[in-house]
Amino acid sequence: MTIDKTFDPATIEARWYPHWEQSGLFRPERGEAEPFTIVIPPPNVTGSLHIGHALDNTLQDILVRHARLQGKDALWVVGTDHAGIATQMVVERNLGAQGIKRQELGRDGFIEKVWEWKAESGGQITRQLRRLGASCDWANERFTMDEGFSKAVVKVFVELYRQGLLYRDKRLVNWDPHFRTAISDLEVETKEINGKFWHLAYPLADGSGTITVATTRPETLLADMAVAVHPEDERYTALIGKKVKLPITGRLIPIVADEHADPALGSGAVKITPGHDFNDFEVGVRAGIKPAEMLNMLDAEAKITQTADGLIPIDLIGMDRFEARDWIVKLLEEDGILLKVEDRVIQTPYGDRSGVVIEPWLTDQWYVDAKTLAGPALEAVRSGAIRVVPETWKKTWYQWLENIQPWCVSRQLWWGHQIPVWYGPKKTGPRTTVESSDRANLEPFVAATEEEATELARAYYGSEFAVLTSDDAPWTTEPGQGFDVETTVSEQEHYVPVTIHRDPDVLDTWFSSALWPFGTLGWPEQTETLKRHYPNDVLISGFDILFFWDARMAMQGLHFMKEVPWKTLYLHGLVRAPDGSKMSKSKGNTVDPLGLIDKYGADALRFTLAAMESQGRDIKLDEKRVEGYRNFATKLWNAARFAQSNGIGGSTTIEPPKATLAVNKWILGEAVRTIQALDLALADLRYDEAANTIYHFVWSQFCDWYLELIKPVLSPGNAPSSVGAEPVEAPSFSSADGEEGSAAPFDCPPAAGAQDRLRQAQGERGGVEADETRAVAGWVLDQILILLHPFMPFITEELWHALAARDHDIIVAKWPMADARALDPEASAEVEWLIRAVQGIRATRSELNVPPGARLPMYARGAGETTLARLAANAAPLGRMARVEIAEGEAAPGGAAQIVVDEATFVLPLEGVIDLAAEKARLEKAAQAAEKEAASLSGRLGNPSFVEKAKPEAVAKAREDHAAKAAEAERLRAALARLG
Template identity: 70%
Template sequence: MTDLPKTFDPGAIEARWYAHWESAGRFRPERPDAQPFTIVIPPPNVTGSLHIGHALDNTLQDILIRHARLQGKDALWVVGTDHAGIATQMVVERQLNERQQKRTDFSREAFIAKVWEWKEESGGTITRQLRRLGASCDWANERFTMDEGFSRAVIKVFVDLHREGLIYRDKRLVNWDPGLRTAISDLEVETKEVQGKFWHFSYPLADGSGAISVATTRPETMLADMAVAVNPEDERYKALIGKQVRLPITGRLIPIVADEHADPELGSGAVKITPGHDFNDFEVGKRAGFKPADMLNMLDADANLIQTADGLIPDDLLGLPGSVARASVVERMEALGLLEKVEDRAIQTPYGDRSGAVIEPWLTDQWYVDAATLAGPAIAAVRDGAIRVVPETWKKTWFNWLENIQPWCVSRQLWWGHQIPAWYDEDGTPYVAEDEAVAQALAGNKKLTRDPDVLDTWFSSALWPFGTLGWPDQTTALSRHYPNDVLISGFDILFFWDARMAMQGLHFMKEVPWKTLYLHGLVRAADGSKMSKSKGNTVDPLGLIDRYGADALRFTLTAMESQGRDIKLDEKRVEGYRNFATKLWNAARFAQSNGIGASATIEPPAAQLPVNRWIVAETVKTVQALDLALADLRFDESANSIYQFVWATFCDWYLELIKPLLGPESAAAEAAETRAVAGWVLDQILVMLHPFMPFITEELWHALGERSYDLILAKWPMADARAIDPAAQAEIDWLIRLVGEIRTARAELNVPPGARLPMIVRDAQPRTEARLGAQQAALARLARIESVTIGGAATGGAAQIVVDEATFVLPLEGVIDLAAERSRLDKAAAAAEKERDSLGGRLSNPSFVEKAKPEAVAKAREDHAAKSAEADRLRAALARLG
């Protein structure tokens, strides 16, 4: 047994134990014959740093993996990082820019070499930070989405899907990010409301018989208009369908087409159609008979105007950004007398979530996955229960998105990433193959050029549950650990990653990738607002670890993780759970000083004393509650169960109740039994608490005695109901309730702490009388009861307490000034009632509830509840005095 320092210092403990666990291989013990349990980490970007969302996500995973390990399972937590195509390329390009260099100064191979160089030097930041959090991943087998084995899996998936007709090349509109010069997905687009204008133009009919009015928020795109659409049922325009208008500025002729996209109730009812630069217009254009290859594009990769057809763009506008050309187009329309009016309007504008550039719908050739076909089995898996979604409320979102899924654009115009395995001949025909030699064999003697694009990062990470286990090779790890057991994920990547893993896993493995999908909420600021750097309200988890320890942060996040709700993180909660760790530390020091050490048995020791039989039963009940909560993934309930048991049941009550049994005046047999039981319970606490607070528990495990194994490899307690003694439980529960009521009464009535009071007991049944006799010493010490008299009446004022059938009377004559105390309580209760009623009046006023800020209404409700409780408490105290 090692004497514990007086002060709990988490910093030194954490660094020492993590290094020991990792170097000793404790995270992946050899258990080939045990039941497998598998979690894959949502691979963080190799460019990333630990943020509070990572801390929540990985804490929850670590709890499950440590719990499974303690249960003796073959627990595998697959760890690795994502190559993060766009983010990583941006980081490296930014470094080049600082040296007055740019990517295009290098060959593709030379640039990629620089990225790998950066990865080796700086790409391990987040994995080092995960270690500080206590994440017990299988670091010995860390994966990277660009490592050789995983890259082989990515190429095979692409080639196989292409051969099956599920990947194809098509000319379609994409979200083009001119800042990054690449296509991005819908999920990487952020829509913001900006103040703009709505221009109304007049387009002359080609036959000179009149004009038709259209409106637009992007006047420059009129240069690439290909039609004007009207609703086929709109009587105003039926006669015009099939006619042509002469496009102002350039004079091109475009048709008037009938399409239900045109809403007769909106604006003039006529809509300009630019299929090369608007997603809705693209669909209208296809219905009107325009082939995508014939649709007009007027922008280059930088979103500057270019000439793609004779006479499309006036020469003086060529090379201008679209936003700059806009003013010139409007001026020309006004000069032609064709500008009807201009309105101010709030416009929903798309931006790239990484570049911040305005996104342009851009017509280009890209590679697409037939997501609708792959989505079918993923929909069925959730509907049939093969994938359990927790909370279930997310199932509706899952179905809605997958049932309406669009083709998935998987090509990106980057250099860093998995280069698409396609080679083109001089006619542009693609040959998709595992390598160039196979492609050349398919093409014969034709000269081939490789597709320069890379795959969307999410394409590769969709293979994570099986690609990390060695697929396409049929490895032992794959056969044992696929499907995974649980995926812990933020709901915000449900579509980016979770659904795509389900699609690919079901297609290639013919099984779901994981049996359970747990979606947690966001970590928000203490006031409930979303954290953002611009607001200055982000929380650095590493800073919290520095101040309070990783255990305290982990426990805070777990205790606040309630299914279907976001977390409002208040640093005071972290401080509070640091105090919880300190309380456990002090309990262990108390144990050491009283000869309580490591238990010699896994089974509970034999016990005769009610207090010891009670604590054994309470321990078993806590194991039962923990097992149930963790099985249901109710993390907050699991944390609350162990917290209440440690703080209240064990520290506040049991250790207090057994103090007399540990003294020199106690019988040797009783003292020995109590030390054995207390040591056993403390061991069970350390095991149960270990998944939540791994560092302090491992430290205390070894400090309490010589151990043949580390706590991380201990055995999870058995919830053996045979250890529950109802009679002992009932007796000690009664004692705790009685002492608690006496303490409350003394505090409410300002009884001096040192005053010892007599107690008169009325209406007690024989069982209560027997308990009073057995527990008189505890009542004397814990409740300051001088004597107990069965029957009789108190003279003068007294406090009355009712517990079960009996009334317990505490005479107070001469102990306190009864009249002054009645007056104090009455005034305090009246003041609380006045504030309660005032707040109640505000809350019953619809004007306040509807118009005040939500946080003000919430605060008023909080205060009203507090004042109501205070008033009730004070009136109850007054009633005690009779």
């Protein structure tokens, strides 16, 4: 087909993506080929494509498309995460708009609504990934709540429990009072808030004085259980072991020694509230306070509740925590306990979705023994079984896993994998059970199904009990509240009925996504896909989920599969605003990738992200870069149009065609070097190097030089002035008048009477050269399209079919081999010499304001034999591209420009072409101005006060400006020197 004059990305993208997907080309049948596997970091089902997703998935798609072109059985597992809290929030909000509360629907009814929402609206991000060009295996899309994956999740929970690696415990969690659930650290945002620092005088119980403590949360004194001082703080040595009478409640609490108390901070004494502060919890444990004994003064909505000792005043019960703070501060002030108040900026945790202050809260939750599971994951990185790229992240991996804490995996939600645990009353003897008010004191039955749990319960209770089941758990999340188990004997008096209740909590989203590398491949069934594609080859991940997802996948994969989940872990940085700041909606500097695709095309955005992805660095995304790579795509488009209009089509061979012309040998060699460099860059996951390698080859070598150099060869009727060809000689002949002709170079006019024969010889030579050049150009253009395809899939597929009738799409073409036989050092050296010469002459003409149309004589001074031969062979392209005519002898005295290329100096006389005196004056003035500005910037950068106190971006800008002005001054001085 004829290539359109205008490059229109939207039309191309709309045509090719459906074709690829519907034709099954994202997963061609290659059962015997070498497998290559990547699993997508599953985006939230509630999500929409943001620029971080665009980066992450572009990097994955480049590797998958590259592997597919290499003939591998490339599998890119795709799917979405059920995103427990996020999805529940969305559906609750939708129901709220209809005046419906989820409690009115009940658990089953609410979950049904969630599935309805997923069917209608939950596929937005997967549709957007298609816009990006992500070549995922959509035919086998997974979801963390689908039946097969849920089976894997339940099996892992049950097996970890039976192995003693999963247990229920009372510990502090991040509690979201709005959603009334525990949340992960990842869902907590820390903000700097202007707050207060209250200094309080706690009276000693023996009446001998007071001890001063300071706190940012005075309301928590209702649950204080100790005051800590440093064991070596001489001010308090005599007080250790004594008791303090707590204000308001009157509780007596001990003064304990603990290194957590910093003598240099405040008074050196710290109030300890182990049920409401993570550091205090550890101090309490070291002081011998058991978690079950720690006081909890807040309910699930962060309102004041009565503690176990019943000492909180009744007026405070049910009061919001911040309202209670004001009330308590007023009491402390009235009682003379409050000594002073300081203003202070406080690091405060907020729920990233609820927007409320997160509360450290003491609850019973399910935990995984992460410390035990972390051991093999640590060793996998140390041994090299998992390659981490860039290696700088290894240290972070080690530090976190070596200090890992128990992993809280339960959430108080309805949407998610319901925990496979049923509880019943503890059996205390024949026909008797004990009443309980807390799940922690009930007998758990952990099983994959209700039937299995019932069998476990029957085995536990014995034949004298009748076991019933219920999904309606009669307990709540508040400590101290639960249900009483009745132990009445039936009328028949031959059995006691007991009911086991399903745990209403669900599992942390990260618990299920940790199984993604093998759960998506069919595990626990031993499928062929699992056997072929586990372990995966590479995981592409943002560094920000290194702990929450990557490390947990390594832990679970090694534990259950006995192999690493992936051989390589690649961690990319963040996409930031052009000034380096973090993108956020509040700053208004976020970038919509779909908007960029609409404006510039998916190929341009993809190439931008790849070219800017430098290992270990964040990306400062500037829309101008996207525009620049859109221009790159347009240049390729126009190059293909030029090729097509000059009879250049797709190649018919995989191997490079034979070449005799130096320019063709050169471009074949450059293509091979590009393939070699690209292979190395992709093997090392150097996306920026890979993108810049192909960019330089396409833009500079192929479009700017090769196509320009071959234009005369392709022009019909033109005498062949091929780059690097020997001057065409007229054949020997006998003229009509009997004179013997002699061989003469093509550039010399032939002898009279020989014109027809010479023209015929030239035409034959030109035809052969044109055919060769078209074959070479077509082959190189094909290689360009294939090499560029992983980065720019749409334009390459379009041009692939436009240049020739193909029997396959480019997405399943064959990746080029770096055939060293195509390398010709002599030809490469000659063409590179020509390029340097043309560049030098052009730059000199531009710097000295030589009129573009002026043709200048060029004299060669000090040229060796090789250079003289190259001048003779390349006189025509030098004349056409640099607008010079090679002259013999020496240049006449006077002003002239001088260009040094290798050992030779090319002299261009400028008398009468430009005003030499005026040009020298202009250059001198410009050089002085640049030098003056560079000196000023150098002085500023040499001032320690500026470098230390100025903003980093201001210092960086000054350095950039200094480098630019210094280079400008150097260039202008060099131009002056060329004038002699």
